[in-house]
Amino acid sequence: MYAISLGDDGAELRPLEPWHAEEFLAHLDRGREFIGQHIPFGTKAVDVDSARELLQAFADKRATDTGSLHGLWLEGKLVGGVLFLHFDAERGTCEVGCWLEPAGAGRGLVTRAMRILIDWAVEERGIHRVEWQASSANEPSINVARRLGMNRDGVLRESFPYRGVRQDTEVWSVLAPEWRAARARAWK
Template sequence: MFAISLGDGAELRPLEPWQAEEFLAHMDRARDLVDQHIPLARAASDVVSARAVLTGYAEKQAADSGRIYGIWLGSTLVGGVLFRVFDAEAGNCEVGCWLEPAATGRGLVTRAARVLIDWAVERRGIHRVEWQVSSANEPSIGVARRLGMTREGVLRESYLHRGVRQHTEIWSVLAPEWRARKDAAAR
């Protein structure tokens, strides 16, 4: 298995079905924070359901329609990033993330998402990368900003979560914009 250094003792690695127990232990630590905005924590409530989540992404990866990666800090799984949607033929994908409280404020998600976006744009020819986020999720909106994404609009009350209708913000970056930002940072 590969690991990509994110600096500061953190690594990005594939997250696979055989890691269901580790994923569940992580979700138990992350549950309250993650569940505020996305249903991932609810979807992984025991080992069987945690394995099902990871198996679903393994199947998406096999079909080239999504992928999931974990962020490890030392030997502990503390979060992750994913291609919730990946459509190479259309040139579009959606990147998402989650993190447990002990790992917040370190820039881990921003660094991990950069790795995913760079791979999608440079290796797979993706033209448009989306970031969909609840309007109430300020940390995730901050990641979209740090990634140089543009806020395109708000889908009002488009997402039912925990019995409450949420606004969904749509952020994106296009391949030429991504490359221009990388070139400017390299100078």
Template sequence: MFTTSLGEDGAELRPLEPWRAEEFLAHMERGREFIGRHITLADRVTDLASSRAYLQSYADKAASDTGRMYGIWLDGGLVGGVLIRTMDVVLGNAEVGCWLEPRAAGRGLVTRAIRLLVDWLFEERGVHRVEWQAVSANTASLAVAKRLGMTKEGVLRESYPYRGERHDVEIWSVLAPEWRA
């Protein structure tokens, strides 16, 4: 439906919808090990049916106005994505997140894409608070939160069981007045 430029490097942000399940699965195959270091996405999308179901879950969230998912394309290929994992417009709260293939890391793509989502959440949807959660070991993700001017609120100690281990999760956020300043 739309494409939004993420800058001079030709990167684009587009809706990531169920009809792109094959492309999404191929992307997961390329980046599975890297993506799966910290998030469950790589373990949840393992075949065409699970790829389609995952994308459909976000299409359903978009339809119910509780979330969104967008892909990041670079040189014509899907290399990652950003999402509004949860969104409650009545309460004014949302949580955003991301993932990338290794070849797309370190280019600022996630920071640029999340900035667009946060702008939209605050300016178009009237959300008051945007949250970012990441395991403490995911330093690249935490760096995005810092670059976006988010405030670290705390650590949920050993709250995230993943691949047989329990991980600390850091909670970061930014409020609408802070973002506008």
């Protein structure tokens, strides 16, 4: 379908579809502890069938234009992904997110992939507000939001119970005019 190069390091952004269930499960198994530090992504995918169900749920979201899932491959190996958790073209809003296994961390993969997703959302789909939510304890995720030029809108105090602790959730966003201005400055 598509494979978008993310640079000279062999990284690619590709669709993550139900037929990737075995590869997706193997990826989750490699990174389950790392991924699960701050988010419950993939916790219900414990076998090929449940992995396929998760991927199918996002394929259904893509079909209804309400979300989508995209994998990050590094030298042919799935190491993480980015997603539109919520996508509302009518209201011009979306929420983006990500996850990585250790082999993909610290390489800028999420930032590079997210620039492609946000650019597409703003320029192709007319999205006005792109939102990013992360636990205040998830510094790598907060740093991605900063690198993307997002502004911190606020903190939802103790809004997310996870692993027996109520986590603060930071809400970050970038508006279409801000995105375009930041992109123009970067291309000078």
